[in-house]
Structures are given as C-alpha cells and as structure tokens.
Amino acid sequence: MSNNADFRICPDTGFKIHLPADKLIKWNAVTAVVFLLVGGIFGLGVALTRWPAVHLLPADWFYLALTAHGFDVLLVWMIFFEMAILYFAGAVLLGSRLAAPKVAWVGYWMMLGGALITNIAVLRGDSSVMFTSYVPMQAAPDFYLGIIIFAVGALLGCFVFFGTLVIAKQEKTYEGSVPLVTFGAITAAIIAVFTIATGAIILIPTLLWSVGYVGHIDSVMYKVVWWAMGHSSQQINVAAHIAVWYALAAILFGAKPLSEKVSRMAFLLYILFLQLASAHHLLVEPGLSSEFKIFNTSYAIYLAVLASMIHGLTVPGSVEAAQRKKGFTNGLFEWLRKAPWGNPSFSGFALSLVMFGFLGGISGVMMGTEQLNIITHNTMYVPGHFHGTVVVGSTLAFMALAYWLVPVLWQRELVFPGLAKWQPYLFGIGMGLASVFMMGAGTLGVPRRHWDMSFADATMPYDFPGAAHLMMGLNGIAALIGGIGGTIFILNMVGTILWGKPKSKAAAEPEKPAAPAQPTVVSGYGSAGTMAVPGTFTLAMVFLVAFVLYYFVNWKYLAGVWGLS
Amino acid sequence: MAIFPPAQRIWWKEPIERSEILWITIALVWSLILFFMMPYWHLVGEQNLSNEAYRIKPDVFAERTEAMADKYTVREEGDTGTPVVHPPAGGDIYMLARLWEWWPVLELEKDQTYRLHLSSVDWVHGFSLLPENINIQVHPEYEMVITVTPNRAGEYSVVCNEFCGIGHHTMVGKIYVVDK
Structure with a gap:
C-alpha cells in the first residue's frame, strides 16, 4: 500500500505529510484562490454599479455579474478551499495516508469542470438567474448541470476524507480521539453530505425541467428544498472556519481548548441542528405555517446559535489561557494587547x-x-x-x-x-x-x-x-x-x-508548534488549575449586551409599521 | 492543542471551567428568550403574517383583480394608464404582480382594515412597501391573504425586491393612504 517514501516530514511543523495529499491540498487551495479572484472582480463590478454616482455596468451585465459573483465566491471559492481543509485535517493532522487519491482527483476535476460549465453558461448571458435560480425563471440547462457536476465532485472529496479517517484509525496513526480541528472538519463534511444530497433533490428535477422532461416545478417547494442546500452550504463554511479558528489558536499560541468536551458538544449541536434554517429564506412566503417557520428558523430552539456562542467564548478563551500561561497576566487584556497584531x-x-x-x-x-x-x-x-x-x-x-x-x-x-x-x-x-x-x-x-x-x-x-x-x-x-x-x-x-x-531550514520560526512524535501527556487543559479567562468573559458579555439591545431595537421598529395579521 | 489528539484520552470526564458553564447557561437562557419571542408576538404583537394562503390559477386571480378594478376605479395614475382603485373599507383588495408592474394602484383609508390578496401571474416577485419596509414574497399560483391596517396617511410605493428579469428595476407600484 504505502510506504515511507510516499511521505515527507514538514521541516516547520514536524507533520508527516502524505505526498498525494500534499499535492491535492495545494491544487485545491490554488484553484480556490483563482475563483476568489474571478468572483471578487465580479463583486467589485456589482458594488460599483450599486454606487449610484458611479453606476458602472449596464443592467444586463449587472445581473450577469451578480449571478457569477454569487456562484464563484459563495460556492466555488469556499468549497475548493474547504476540500483543502478536509484533506489537511484528515491526512496531515492525523499523519495518515489519504484514502483513494485517484478518487480525490476525479472529484477535483469534476468540481473544476462543473464550475467552468456554469461560469460559461452565465457569461454567455442566457443564465442571469442569480445564484438562487428561483423557478419559474429558467436558466440554460448547462447552468444547472455545471452545479450538479461540481457538487458530485465535492461529494467525492467528502468520501475521500471519511475514508482517510477510517484508514488513520485502522493504521493507528494517532492515539485516542481525533484532534478537535479534525472533529470540526468532520462536522463540516457531514453537513456537506446533507447539503449536496438536498442539492441533488432539487437541481436534478430543475435540470430535467429546463430541457423539457419535467413539466412543472412548484415555486414554493423549489425554495424550501433549494434553501435546505443553500443555507446548509453556508453552514459548511461556518463549521470549517470555526475549525480553522481552533487550528490558528493552536498554531499561533499553542492554545489548548478550554475543554474538549464543551467544544466538541458545540460542534455536535451544529451537526444536529444547523441544517435546519431553510426557513430563514421562507419567513414571508405563502403556504407555510408559522409553526414550521418558527421551529425551522430557530434551529429547534436556537441550539445552533447556542453552539456558535459557545465557540465564541472558547476560541478566544483558549488564546487567553495560553497567553496567560506565557506570563501575560496583567489586567483583563494584557494577553490581547501583547498578541502578534502584525502577523x-x-x-x-x-x-x-x-x-x-x-x-x-x-x-x-x-x-x-x-x-x-x-x-x-x-x-x-x-x-x-x-x-x-x-x-x-x-x-x-x-x-x-x-x-x-x-x-x-x-x-x-x-x-x-x-x-x-x-x-x-x-x-x-x-x-x-x-x-x-x-x-x-x-x-x-x-x-x-x-x-x-x-x-x-x-x-x-x-x-x-x-x-x-x-x-x-x-x-x-x-x-x-x-x-x-x-x-x-x-x-x-x-x-x-x-x-x-x-x-532555509534555520529560518523556520520557533513559534510554530512541533508535532510530538508520541502524543505526550501534558498538563491537561488550557484552563487547568486557576487559569480563568476573565478577559474573554468580559468581551463575551459586551457581545451579549450588543446582541440583546440590537435585537429589541428591531422589535421596536417592527411595532411601528402597519398592522398585519 | 486543537491540532493534536486530546492530551487526556478520557477527555469527556474533564471538569468544565467555571466561566464556560456560566456562559453556556447565559447563552441557553438567551436562546430560549429568542425562541419564545416569536410565539409571544403572535399573541400580543400587531405585525404577524397570516397563514392564510390558497392555490389559485393565475387567470382566476387576474379576473378577480380586474373585477375589483372595474368596480372601484376612481381615477388614473398620472399618464401611466394604471387605474387608481378605492375599494370599500373592510373589504377584499387585490394586488397583482407581473413582469414588470404592480397592478392596480390602491387607495386605502387610514386605520381601516383590509384583506389584501397578493399573487403573481408569472414569476416570483417581492412586494416591498416603502417607506414602511414591509416585505412579502409573492409566488405564482399561490394567493396570500394578509389583513392590513395602514396606520399613517401618505403616498407609498411598492418596489419589487425579488429579481424578476431584465426589467426588474422598473417594477414599482403605488398605494395611497388617505384620511377618512
């Protein structure tokens, strides 16, 4: 299967990196950045057109650019970069070989091909239907086809990631539980599978409708299912970027999670509740009951919001704990003032x-x-x-x-x-x-x-x-x-x-963490002993006050408009 | 560290730091408040969208709208050719969305209650009443019925805020609210 020749040791971090994974991470990340550039240029066109004094693009170009902007950055840039994160959190962090690199490449080329097909459809000018493509407005068939191919490619990437987890477990490349960052990546990948499945449920019939095999698609039903994909795909981003936050806290500060249990529970709440929220986009729609809207829009009872608020404390909290351990203990915020703001x-x-x-x-x-x-x-x-x-x-x-x-x-x-x-x-x-x-x-x-x-x-x-x-x-x-x-x-x-x-090898920065050859039993958790995080808690309370005030100010606005019932 | 396996293999038995427990409790209470605000507003608030909606054929909705306009048109809106309709207070009123207009212009009386029927005869549109900033999605084949009570006299515009093709930005209608 694989031998040590397929691996290199990272001189900066000591991570054992599987070469096929290395290559895949690089290609996915580079492709992501290219689409960020393309989507960003379209976005600038949109912003400059909506600046009334500039009003840059003509109407047809504006709607075209807006469709391309949404697709390229909201979907393509994000998902390509997330593939890189999945392979990193799977193969690199676990020191494992990547499962089925060939499948991962098929996934990569499908994503790239799909992204290009949809982009061409949009640039042709006959598919300016916005990223959401609400029926009965119709795009050219290849607009939908490209998105479907892209999504299937991403699904293959998720399976490669899951396969890598299995291999790492079987080959015992790590001991105990997976790292928290990998756990976050697993969360993102599970949400991704749900997202892509829902996407298939709605986009395949829409594709068939656009070529004439399906007669009619209900516009409300389309929105309900489309947003089960559309909103969940943004939850992939949330789960992934929170995993990235934890990773950066560890890389930059050697921070340990305050409590593995709390952070993992918060990710688990994402898996259970974050994919609801299709109704965020359906709250003023006809034909759906208030009961459904309230349950769905609130992720049951705001359990996913609870999870985000937990991460909002534990991520900076782990940084504070690490900084205090280094001796930045003066006052509430010395740990924050002395952080590397130039990095x-x-x-x-x-x-x-x-x-x-x-x-x-x-x-x-x-x-x-x-x-x-x-x-x-x-x-x-x-x-x-x-x-x-x-x-x-x-x-x-x-x-x-x-x-x-x-x-x-x-x-x-x-x-x-x-x-x-x-x-x-x-x-x-x-x-x-x-x-x-x-x-x-x-x-x-x-x-x-x-x-x-x-x-x-x-x-x-x-x-x-x-x-x-x-x-x-x-x-x-x-x-x-x-x-x-x-x-x-x-x-x-x-x-x-x-x-x-x-x-040069000597230039490797000392602040980078060295991967221990064996997971060493260190002193436990960031909060072990008396390591409280008063600074972070203060900031969290500031956040809460802002949240409460802003929320109720908007109820006040609402109370002033026409009576509706 | 978060990029390595947990240092303690039995991490789920680790004690939780006090400030974390406190924050989780606060956040949970806040989540419950956020949740119960919605049913609470249904009970005491005056701005709730009704759940009343029907399936309807676009031509049937167009007929009903035209019937209302035939009966209660009072004048024409400038030289646009669009009728201004002043239906009796308390009754059913219709506004129809199509590429790219809101039809007809309505004239309502302040502090009177109307049953507003909204539907589209072609694509999805967005009913955005300005400057009130009341926004409702309008679908073809669905008729949504909302009881509205205008609380200020004046001239209101209905802007389409769901993208509906190349003429989308020209789709603006009007509602007048007059003192009785």
Missing part, C-alpha cells in the same frame, strides 16, 4: 472572530426571526448579513490560515510580508464596513439584486431618501478598500508560490 495569521483570525459574531451573527439571528424578517426580507440587509458571515467570517479566516499554510506547504517565504501585515485590516475592515453600510441601506428598504435604485426607467418611481443613496455610495468605497485587500492577498499567495524564496 496576518493572527490579525485575520482575530478580525474574523469579532466581526463574524458582531456583524454576521447578530444580524443573522435578528432577520431570521419570523416577524422581524418582514422588515428585512430581500432588502440590502440580507447581503449585508452574509458579507458579515461569509466574507469577514469565513473568507478572512481562510486567508489567515493561508498565510501560515502556503509558506509551510510550499516551503517558501512570503513575497510581500510588509503588505501582508496590512492585508487583513484592509480586507477585513473594508468588507466589514461594506457589510454595515449594506445593512444600513437595507433598513431604509433598498432592495437587493436591483440595478437602479433611482428608478429612472420606472413609470411611477420611488424616491429613496438621501441617506439610502449615501449608504450605497459608502458601500462602494468600502468594497473598493476590501478589494485592494483581496488583491494583496491574491498577489501574495500567487507570488509566494511562483517566486517565493525557498525557506
């Missing part, structure tokens, strides 16, 4: 954690409330929310990981370390502000997926207040700043891979 892996991680909670998390719960959805549904508030989750949450976390992973895997120095220092701030704060301005425009009722908020061609135009135009202008500026940050990231990654100076 893009840390600053990206920290910004991702804070903004995912404050921007993406709070807004998501607010607009996912049955009645509150009435005042946010399909307004700019919605993209505001998910740029707070997928962009400043997941994407920024993945970027932070890439700053560590790419130099380690390729054994090259970063080409622009000076620029890299600023990159997470530019991208994170730029896109964070974009998210805030979009939400602001949404509370004024500005519709999403809309080419012209001045309604110049409408027979009875609506006049938005000046503040709404201002918000969309500021959103354009913020997106430009974020775009500069994104460009620096891509330049750094591509540059490092192509022209980076090979790392």
Whole structure:
C-alpha cells in the first residue's frame, strides 16, 4: 500500500505529510484562490454599479455579474478551499495516508469542470438567474448541470476524507480521539453530505425541467428544498472556519481548548441542528405555517446559535489561557494587547472572530426571526448579513490560515510580508464596513439584486431618501478598500508560490508548534488549575449586551409599521 | 492543542471551567428568550403574517383583480394608464404582480382594515412597501391573504425586491393612504 517514501516530514511543523495529499491540498487551495479572484472582480463590478454616482455596468451585465459573483465566491471559492481543509485535517493532522487519491482527483476535476460549465453558461448571458435560480425563471440547462457536476465532485472529496479517517484509525496513526480541528472538519463534511444530497433533490428535477422532461416545478417547494442546500452550504463554511479558528489558536499560541468536551458538544449541536434554517429564506412566503417557520428558523430552539456562542467564548478563551500561561497576566487584556497584531495569521483570525459574531451573527439571528424578517426580507440587509458571515467570517479566516499554510506547504517565504501585515485590516475592515453600510441601506428598504435604485426607467418611481443613496455610495468605497485587500492577498499567495524564496531550514520560526512524535501527556487543559479567562468573559458579555439591545431595537421598529395579521 | 489528539484520552470526564458553564447557561437562557419571542408576538404583537394562503390559477386571480378594478376605479395614475382603485373599507383588495408592474394602484383609508390578496401571474416577485419596509414574497399560483391596517396617511410605493428579469428595476407600484 504505502510506504515511507510516499511521505515527507514538514521541516516547520514536524507533520508527516502524505505526498498525494500534499499535492491535492495545494491544487485545491490554488484553484480556490483563482475563483476568489474571478468572483471578487465580479463583486467589485456589482458594488460599483450599486454606487449610484458611479453606476458602472449596464443592467444586463449587472445581473450577469451578480449571478457569477454569487456562484464563484459563495460556492466555488469556499468549497475548493474547504476540500483543502478536509484533506489537511484528515491526512496531515492525523499523519495518515489519504484514502483513494485517484478518487480525490476525479472529484477535483469534476468540481473544476462543473464550475467552468456554469461560469460559461452565465457569461454567455442566457443564465442571469442569480445564484438562487428561483423557478419559474429558467436558466440554460448547462447552468444547472455545471452545479450538479461540481457538487458530485465535492461529494467525492467528502468520501475521500471519511475514508482517510477510517484508514488513520485502522493504521493507528494517532492515539485516542481525533484532534478537535479534525472533529470540526468532520462536522463540516457531514453537513456537506446533507447539503449536496438536498442539492441533488432539487437541481436534478430543475435540470430535467429546463430541457423539457419535467413539466412543472412548484415555486414554493423549489425554495424550501433549494434553501435546505443553500443555507446548509453556508453552514459548511461556518463549521470549517470555526475549525480553522481552533487550528490558528493552536498554531499561533499553542492554545489548548478550554475543554474538549464543551467544544466538541458545540460542534455536535451544529451537526444536529444547523441544517435546519431553510426557513430563514421562507419567513414571508405563502403556504407555510408559522409553526414550521418558527421551529425551522430557530434551529429547534436556537441550539445552533447556542453552539456558535459557545465557540465564541472558547476560541478566544483558549488564546487567553495560553497567553496567560506565557506570563501575560496583567489586567483583563494584557494577553490581547501583547498578541502578534502584525502577523496576518493572527490579525485575520482575530478580525474574523469579532466581526463574524458582531456583524454576521447578530444580524443573522435578528432577520431570521419570523416577524422581524418582514422588515428585512430581500432588502440590502440580507447581503449585508452574509458579507458579515461569509466574507469577514469565513473568507478572512481562510486567508489567515493561508498565510501560515502556503509558506509551510510550499516551503517558501512570503513575497510581500510588509503588505501582508496590512492585508487583513484592509480586507477585513473594508468588507466589514461594506457589510454595515449594506445593512444600513437595507433598513431604509433598498432592495437587493436591483440595478437602479433611482428608478429612472420606472413609470411611477420611488424616491429613496438621501441617506439610502449615501449608504450605497459608502458601500462602494468600502468594497473598493476590501478589494485592494483581496488583491494583496491574491498577489501574495500567487507570488509566494511562483517566486517565493525557498525557506532555509534555520529560518523556520520557533513559534510554530512541533508535532510530538508520541502524543505526550501534558498538563491537561488550557484552563487547568486557576487559569480563568476573565478577559474573554468580559468581551463575551459586551457581545451579549450588543446582541440583546440590537435585537429589541428591531422589535421596536417592527411595532411601528402597519398592522398585519 | 486543537491540532493534536486530546492530551487526556478520557477527555469527556474533564471538569468544565467555571466561566464556560456560566456562559453556556447565559447563552441557553438567551436562546430560549429568542425562541419564545416569536410565539409571544403572535399573541400580543400587531405585525404577524397570516397563514392564510390558497392555490389559485393565475387567470382566476387576474379576473378577480380586474373585477375589483372595474368596480372601484376612481381615477388614473398620472399618464401611466394604471387605474387608481378605492375599494370599500373592510373589504377584499387585490394586488397583482407581473413582469414588470404592480397592478392596480390602491387607495386605502387610514386605520381601516383590509384583506389584501397578493399573487403573481408569472414569476416570483417581492412586494416591498416603502417607506414602511414591509416585505412579502409573492409566488405564482399561490394567493396570500394578509389583513392590513395602514396606520399613517401618505403616498407609498411598492418596489419589487425579488429579481424578476431584465426589467426588474422598473417594477414599482403605488398605494395611497388617505384620511377618512
């Protein structure tokens, strides 16, 4: 089967890396970054068109760009990078060989082929149906076909990951339980299987409908099933980026989870409840009962939100515990002040954690409330929310990981370390502000997926207040700043891979953890002894207060509108 | 560390740190509050979407809308050719979505209650009442009935906020609310 010749030992980390896994991680990560570039360019086109003073693209190009933007970054960039994470968390962290690398390659090429087919369909101009492609609006058959092929490829990747877990267990490449990061990756992969299965249930009939074999697809039923895929696919991202947070805390600080039990339980709650939430998108829909909406939109009784709030404490808590152990014990926040803010892996991680909670998390719960959805549904508030989750949450976390992973895997120095220092701030704060301005425009009722908020061609135009135009202008500026940050990231990654100076062995940074040959029995947990985390707890309470206030302020808004019953 | 197997093999018997327990308790209580706010608002709140919806053929819905317009049209909206309909207070009112208009323009009375019927005759549309910011999804073959009570007089617009093709951004309708 495999022998030691198929492995290399990573000089930085001591990890035993299976060469086929190494290659697959690299190709998936690079492909992901390429699609981030493509999707990012489309996104910039969208933001600049929605900036009323610029209004860059003509209407047909705008709707085309918006469809491509959603598909390329929301799906393709994310899933390719997550494949890299799965292979990393499976083969590398467990020191195992990868199961069936050939199948993994078939999966890779199917994903790439599918992504290209759908992109071509969109660029042709006859499939500008948005990423969600609500029926009875119809795209060309290859639009759906590409997504299906892409999804099947991703499914193969998940199976390779599961197979790797089995092999690692059988060949006893690790002792005891899998690492927490791998556990998080397993969570992501399980949600991915559910997601892809639901995707097949809805997209295959839709494909058949688009070629004429199926006569009719019910538009409400389509949305119910489509969002069981659409929302769950974002939960893959959440599970994956939280696994990445734990990984970065360990890599940067040698942090141990405060409690393995709590963190794993929180992931388990994701598996059990996070795939609900199809109803987040159906709260103002006809034909569905309030009982279904309330149960589904709240993940039973907000058990997945509970899980996220737990991770929100335990991830920074593990960092605080590790820092305090190193002697940063003054006051509540010395551990945070003395953190490596100039290291893009840390600053990206920290910004991702804070903004995912404050921007993406709070807004998501607010607009996912049955009645509150009435005042946010399909307004700019919605993209505001998910740029707070997928962009400043997941994407920024993945970027932070890439700053560590790419130099380690390729054994090259970063080409622009000076620029890299600023990159997470530019991208994170730029896109964070974009998210805030979009939400602001949404509370004024500005519709999403809309080419012209001045309604110049409408027979009875609506006049938005000046503040709404201002918000969309500021959103354009913020997106430009974020775009500069994104460009620096891509330049750094591509540059490092192509022209980076090979790392000299001596240059390996000492802060990188060395993998113990045997899992050593160290002193236990981050909180062992008196290692309390008062700083993190204070921050968590600040978060809670913001959450409660913002939530009830929106009920107050709702109480003022027309009576509806 | 999170990237290595747990140091203690029997990790599930480890004690949980106090601040973690406290935070989990707080978060659980907050989750319950978040949950019960929704049924609570159904009981005491005045903004709940009804569960009343019917399957309907698009032409039937169009007929009913036209019948209302034939009966209660009071004038025309500018030179748009769209009628302004002033139906009797307390009755059934219809607004039809199609590529790319909301039809007809409605004139309602303040603090009166109406049964608003919404449906589409072609694709999915989004009923967005501005500046109230009330947003409701409109599907073909589904007729949603919502009891509405306008609480301020004025001129309102209905913008489509579900993408419905190349003319989507021109799809704007109107509702007037007048004092009795």
